[in-house]
Amino acid sequence: MNEPYRLGIIGAGSVAHLHAHAVSDLDNATLVAASRRSDDPGRAFADTHDCTWYSDYEVLLDDEVPDAVLIATPSGAHLEPTVAAAERGVHVLCEKPLEITSARIDRMIAAADANDVKLGGIFQHRYSGAVQTLQDTVAQGRFGPLAVASATVPWWREDAYYEGTWKGTEELDGGGALMNQSIHAIDAIAWIARANMDLALGQNPVAEVYAQTDVRGHDPAHIEVEDTAVATLRYRDGTLGHILGATSMYPGTRRRLRVAGRDGTAELHEDEIVCWQLRDERPVDEEIRATYGDDDTDGGASDPMAIDYDNHTQNLRAFLAWVDHDADFLLPAPEARTAVAIIEAIYESAESGQPVTLAL
Structure with a gap:
């Protein structure tokens, strides 16, 4: 892809800051939008990372038409935004765990397969x-x-x-x-x-x-x-x-x-x-x-945020290479x-x- 991938983040909580930093380190990606239901934290995140805030992820998907989204909502709320993105032809990279049960993960996989989009996971320690x-x-x-x-x-x-x-x-x-x-x-x-x-x-x-x-x-x-x-x-x-x-x-x-x-x-x-x-x-x-x-x-x-985001960057880079030219990816x-x-x-x-x- 010649132009940078336009990315969105669904679930602009604490871990999403790591993802935003990872995006900023890549030459072939730019963060265009993030969603969070809470007004003040959502706007603060968007201001910090120079993107547009949405309170509704479906509006984000429809208005911004991103190439891919990173899912960082609470673990048991990964299924719904993944399906919504897949149905719009948007690739998905999802935080761990993909979902909280195998049955819910299987529904995510089915939606991705039905719409011919890539669905991958974030387990940055593999990088x-x-x-x-x-x-x-x-x-x-x-x-x-x-x-x-x-x-x-x-x-x-x-x-x-x-x-x-x-x-x-x-x-x-x-x-x-x-x-x-x-x-x-x-x-x-x-x-x-x-x-x-x-x-x-x-x-x-x-x-x-x-x-x-x-x-x-x-x-x-x-x-x-x-x-x-x-x-x-x-x-x-x-x-x-x-x-x-x-x-x-x-x-x-x-x-x-x-x-x-x-x-x-x-x-x-x-x-x-x-x-x-x-x-x-x-x-x-x-x-x-x-x-x-x-x-x-x-x-x-002892501190869930005391981690370096470099491995997240590598995880995201590999995912985009998978999207771009079907390169080997460790975490389909x-x-x-x-x-x-x-x-x-x-x-x-x-x-x-x-x-x-x-x-x-």
Whole structure:
């Protein structure tokens, strides 16, 4: 496309500022409009990012006719604007989770397919250099057959985070520490583990989960869903793993990904590689440790906005390349659906007290 893509943001809340900054960093995109029902915050967002504010996203779609929109509404309100955009021939890049149930995601996918538009997801950690390096090294088989692939998100949120908002509600958050905070790590570890398997994008590498969830760090009057969850995993190739997701662990420490097999172990804390040991040491391994071994940022451990938006920029750039010339994209909707399916199975297991088998 010769002219910059005209983009809109539907849901101009806190995370939308990251998306607006990401758009501004791209030469082939410009932000033309944003929607938010609240008048003063909507106008303030539009003034900050030099775009037009709309209180109604359907009016935005009709008046501005954008090439694509970024969906950043509350999690359980992604379906309706996605369908509205698709029906108008507008491409959609949607914040995590795509929606709060697989069934709602399937309706989004059906609308995109019926109208021949692209529907992709935002899981910006797939665009972290450290995460991509780990995934590529697993794909090369250098760790050998994996024994373990695990994710830990030991975070904290103050009570005020849940009070008087959609966060922590079943209707709009769809879950707690897993569906909202830990979903990035769940997506990343599933993507990394699948690199060792003969599976395509959109095929779920997790075969079975067994889980428990609870509310341990907050007043249950203010949160309808879990703030603490632990699950064991069996992947389709026999690899074992676990997921710990919490917003109950004061003061909150860094997200961790760990993979290990008979030929090596790697551990990431946020985007820092803290362990990288392989049986067949190569010169590239020292380069990897030097490149990714010095990053002490805490990410969103205690502050949901304490994150860098550069990976968002990479996620958006890749999406627009997919729209423009059908370039490879890591997160088409069926692939972005994978983490939600895993979390749904964890919730089902926690409720039933039984292991749950996942569909491929």
